[in-house]
Amino acid sequence: MFKCRDIHAHASDYLERRLSRWDRIKFRLHLFICVDCRNFIRQLATTIAALARVKQATDPKQLDDQLARLLKAHRADQNHKQ
Amino acid sequence: MNGVKPGFRCRSTQATSYQKRLSKCHSTLTINIWHVSAYARPAGLLLVSATRSGLLYRIMHEQELVNRLIAGDEAAFRQVVSDYQGLMLYVARGIIDRDIAEEVVQDAWLAVLRALPKFEGRSSLKTWILQIVSNTAKSRRRHEIRSVAVGDAADIETLFKADGHWSEPRGHWHHDTPERLLESEQLQQALEGALQGLPDGQRAVLLLRDIEGLEIDDICKILDVSASNCRVLLHRARLRVWQTIDRFEKGEPE
Numbered sequence: 001m002f003k004c005r006d007i008h009a010h011a012s013d014y015l016e017r018r019l020s021r022w023d024r025i026k027f028r029l030h031l032f033i034c035v036d037c038r039n040f041i042r043q044l045a046t047t048i049a050a051l052a053r054v055k056q057a058t059d060p061k062q063l064d065d066q067l068a069r070l071l072k073a074h075r076a077d078q079n080h081k082q
Numbered sequence: 083m084n085g086v087k088p089g090f091r092c093r094s095t096q097a098t099s100y101q102k103r104l105s106k107c108h109s110t111l112t113i114n115i116w117h118v119s120a121y122a123r124p125a126g127l128l129l130v131s132a133t134r135s136g137l138l139y140r141i142m143h144e145q146e147l148v149n150r151l152i153a154g155d156e157a158a159f160r161q162v163v164s165d166y167q168g169l170m171l172y173v174a175r176g177i178i179d180r181d182i183a184e185e186v187v188q189d190a191w192l193a194v195l196r197a198l199p200k201f202e203g204r205s206s207l208k209t210w211i212l213q214i215v216s217n218t219a220k221s222r223r224r225h226e227i228r229s230v231a232v233g234d235a236a237d238i239e240t241l242f243k244a245d246g247h248w249s250e251p252r253g254h255w256h257h258d259t260p261e262r263l264l265e266s267e268q269l270q271q272a273l274e275g276a277l278q279g280l281p282d283g284q285r286a287v288l289l290l291r292d293i294e295g296l297e298i299d300d301i302c303k304i305l306d307v308s309a310s311n312c313r314v315l316l317h318r319a320r321l322r323v324w325q326t327i328d329r330f331e332k333g334e335p336e
Binding site: 003004005006008009011012013018035036037039040042043044046047048049050051052053054059062063066067069070071073074075077078 | 154156159160163164167168188191192195196241242245246247248251252253254255258259260263264273274277288292293295313316317320321323324327328
C-alpha cells in the first residue's frame with residue numbers, strides 16, 4: 001500500500017500515465033482514502049497547467065545584441081558566397 | 083492565381099516536400115482511424131483533416147519563416163531570436179558549465195544560420211534549433227559520460243512524518259485553477275523567482291517539458307540525459323515550483 005510520501009514521490013509519473021498498472025491501482029486506492037493526497041495531486045496538476053501558460057521573455061538588451069551579431073554574421077556569409 | 087490550382091501541387095520542390103511530410107502523417111493517422119468503431123469513423127476523419135490542417139499550418143508557417151531568414155529578413159531574425167534565445171541559453175546551461183553557455187549559444191546561432199537551407203521540417207523548428215544547441219554544447223564538453231546532478235528534492239523531511247503521512251493537512255489553495263494562479267502578479271513573480279532558483283538541469287527539463295511542451299524522448303536527446311534521470315529532474319523541479327506556490331498560498335515568505 002502506498003503512503004503519502006510515495007504519492008508525493010510518484011506524482012509526476014501518475015499524472016503522465018507512466019506508472020505500471022499495479023502501481024497505478026495502488027496509487028488510486030491511496031487517493032480514494034486520502035483527501036490530503038487528492039488535494040496535493042490537484043495542486044500539482046494545477047502547477048503544471050499554470051507553467052504551460054508561462055511565457056519566457058528574452059531580455060530586450062540581450063535580444064538586440066544577439067540580433068545585431070546574427071545579422072552581421074549572416075551578411076558576412078552572404079558576401080563571402082558572392 | 084496564374085492558372086495554377088491552389089493546394090500542394092502548385093510549387094516545385096518546396097511543395098513536394100510538404101506533400102511528402104503530410105502524406106507520411108496522413109497514412110499514420112488513417113491506419114489509426116480503422117481501430118475505432120465504424121460509428122466513430124466520420125468523427126475520426128474530421129479529426130484527421132483538422133490535424134492535417136494544423137500540421138500544414140505549422141509546416142508552411144515554419145518554411146516561410148526559414149525562407150525569410152535565408153533571405154536575411156530582419157523581422158524574421160528578431161522573431162526567432164526573441165522566441166529561442168532564452169530557451170537556448172537554459173538548454174546550454176543544462177548541458178555545460180554556466181560560464182561558457184553564452185559562448186555556446188553564440189556558436190549555435192551561427193551553426194543554425196549555416197544549416198538553415200538544409201532544414202527539412204522533419205521536426206519542428208524549435209526542436210531542430212535546440213538540437214543544434216545541444217550538439218554545440220556537447221562538442222564543448224570535456225567529459226563524455228554524464229549524469230546530471232538531480233539537485234535537492236524540496237524539503238521532503240519537513241513535509242512528512244516518520245510514518246510517511248503528511249506532517250500537516252493539505253488544504254485547498256485559494257487560487258485553485260491555473261487562470262486564478264496567474265492572475266496574481268505577486269504569485270507570477272514568485273513563480274519566476276522559483277524558475278530562476280532551480281538548479282540548471284532541473285530548470286532546462288522543466289522549461290522544455292512543461293513550458294515548451296516537448297516530448298520526454300526529445301528532451302533526453304537534447305539534454306543528453308537518460309529517461310529516468312530526466313523524469314527525476316522534472317519531478318523535482320515541479321515539486322519546487324509547487325512548494326513555492328504552496329508557501330505563497332499559506333502566506334509564508336519564500
